[in-house]
Amino acid sequence: MRTRFRNMSLQIKLTTISLMANLFVFFINIVLLAGINIMSRRIDTVYQANLQLNELSVSLNQVQDSMTEYLNAKTSDSLENYYRSTQIYSEQAEELSDVVTGRLLDRMEYSIRNMSEAYLDEVAQTIEAKRGRNVEKIRSHYEEATKLYGYISTYIYSLNNEQFKENSENYREMVSAFKGFEQGGNLILIAVIIVNALLILRLTANLISPLKILAGRADEVGKGNFDFEPLEEISKDEVGVVTKAFNQMVISIRDYVRQMRESAETERMLKEKELMMEAHLKDAQLKYLQAQINPHFLFNTLNAGAQLAMMEGADRTYEYVQVMAEFFRYNVKKGSKTVTIGEEIELVDNYIYILNVRFSGDILYEKEIDDSLVNVKMPSMILQPIVENCVNHGIRDMMGEGRIRMKVYRQDDKACISIEDNGIGMSPEMIEGLLNGTPVPGIVKKESNGIGMDNVIARLKLFVGEDDVFHIESEGEGKGTKFIMYLSTDCRETGDV
């Protein structure tokens, strides 16, 4: 039965509980009502005896009246009346008590019963005498009967009084008992209601407790914790179904998460492999290039060329070759080190000089340097690629004289380096693309020569440790471009970048 109850649906369970509770109240009510019923019947019977006595008294009067009437008129009607009333009276008298007990009322009834017999006998004799027309007998019997009638009337009256006394007493006690019963009944009803509420509370708590557990688990799942035993299915109702589904769901989610993790791991491994392949390839390319352009070899060769030019008295050639050697040596020496702004400017000077020799003085190069900032540290190979960019993209394809202006100045507590050209300029999209490192149409990455702008910007950002270190300004097509770098003046960073 217990299992059957557990397997019912929630709706039926709740209905059953409330039905049971109501039935309980109903049952108690029925019992109390039965008590009240019994009581009111008792109260009714209290005065029943009085009613009976009154009826008896009425019948007695009828007997006496009908007898008198017969004596006076001697009609058959009155005789009939006499017989009928006598019949009724003797029947009623038969119901009176015929035992003598300790109860006064019983004894009085006993007396009335006996007296009634005597009375009826006397009345019968009177009637008989009337029939026999014996006037003397009629008178004596009539007097006797009337006397008895008086006694019986007094007895009935007295008995009625006694009964009324006793009944009033009973009635009072009944009413007080009734009140007591009423109070008791009310108390019990209150108790029943309280107990009912408790029972419903307990039973519904039983139904709801798995739901609470379920909610708690769902909360944990929401926080990402899947590691617990599957919930026990206590019942087979709706809650049981939900619990089952929940367990299934948790298992599914757990599996799914595991699969996701595994595939992510695989992907990561593949990427790593690819990157390594690329790095190796780059390494190989570099080694190859290094092998080809051994700086020492190049440097020594150039030195040899410079000495040759000096010997031949070609001073300009000597200088040119010397500068070139200096330029390459910088690459070899400072390749990946922190340098000062002064050293970087020197490299730019050399680069412009070489270019100007190459392109026969096409580029007008202006400098405006705050000497106090020359010793501020910065990563190597920053300014030269920017200038190279200015030359390659800004000036080279333009008509007229190309100009490059470099300024080193202090702004707030920052050392600022600006490089400005009067070339073709850049569109805002291009600037945006350059700063974010995304490919921009119109700018072809020339990897073969030097270092890309994105590399420069990335290294600068890493060095300074902030994002906002590199600005590009251009007022549009043909209006030139301005690159501004902001370096911390107290930067004493010496590590490799």
Place this chain on the structure above:
Amino acid sequence: MTPKNRRYNSIFIGFITLVIVALTVVLVLNFIRYTNRFAFSSDDTPYDRYYVMITDNPKSSFWQSVYKSALEAARESNDCLEMISDNLSRDYSVYELMEIATISGVDGIIVSADESEEMTELIDRAAANGIQVVTLYNDNSASSRLSYVGVSNYNLGKQYGELILKIAQEKKFTEDKIEVVIFADVNSADAAQNLMFTAVQETVDSENPEKRSIHPPIELTIYGVDTTSELSVEESIKTFLLKDRESLPEIVVCLNEMDTVAAYQTVVDYNEVGLVDILGYYDSEVILNGIERNVIYATISTDTEQMGRYSVNALTEYFEYGYTSQYFTSDISVITKDNVAQYMEEYEDEN
């Protein structure tokens, strides 16, 4: 919730439910029992026999005392005894009550009778109906009554005579004669009363001549008291005692409780204490008080306990053995100032 908890839970629920149901049932049953208890509160066990007691003036403490002891005796033999006049809303005469008892079909009647012919007839009629009649205190010797229970009237008369002599000898009477008036029942001039008067007379007459010489001669007269109703008794006695102070008797003898109380009350009310010596009958509280206050000289009391018991026993004996004694005599005792304290104590103990 573990299955164990669940089991405790259902046990708990079942227990609470049972408790409530039990409480309700107990309440209802208790109530029914309670109403039953008072609905049939009086004793309704059937009795073997039904006796009635009929007396004149049943409310007097003398008859109440007799009735009480008779009732006890009846209870002992599981018989019912009833003073029928107690239950009726009308006052009936002794004769009417005799008639009622007879047609009520009782088993025995205890009646304080008289010697009238009417009473004889009534007793005979009852006897004819199979009802045994015991006369109590006042006999009807001519009837077919079963027994007579009472005091010996001769003894009673002797006691009164001796008391009269005692008063005559003790008190220094200066009058030329000592007038003694005996209150008698004018309605029942019967043999019993006559016997008693004779006894009083004889006792007075047989006084030692030596002693007789020290007091004036004693003159006995009988005054008939009208006993037709309760009120007439007192009125009659009052009239007698108030006629005029000069002609008041020296001693009055009362032969029943009512006469005694009426005489006592009149003497006290009209400041005649000391003028009249009262010889009373019975030992009610009022009478004992009268003795203590020197208003009543002495009273003769019958053992009412014996009277009540004997009257019921006579009936019981008859119904059990088919015969019983014709006469039962109860003891009498004289109460004077000397021993009144003892009786008062007894009286207080009883109440």
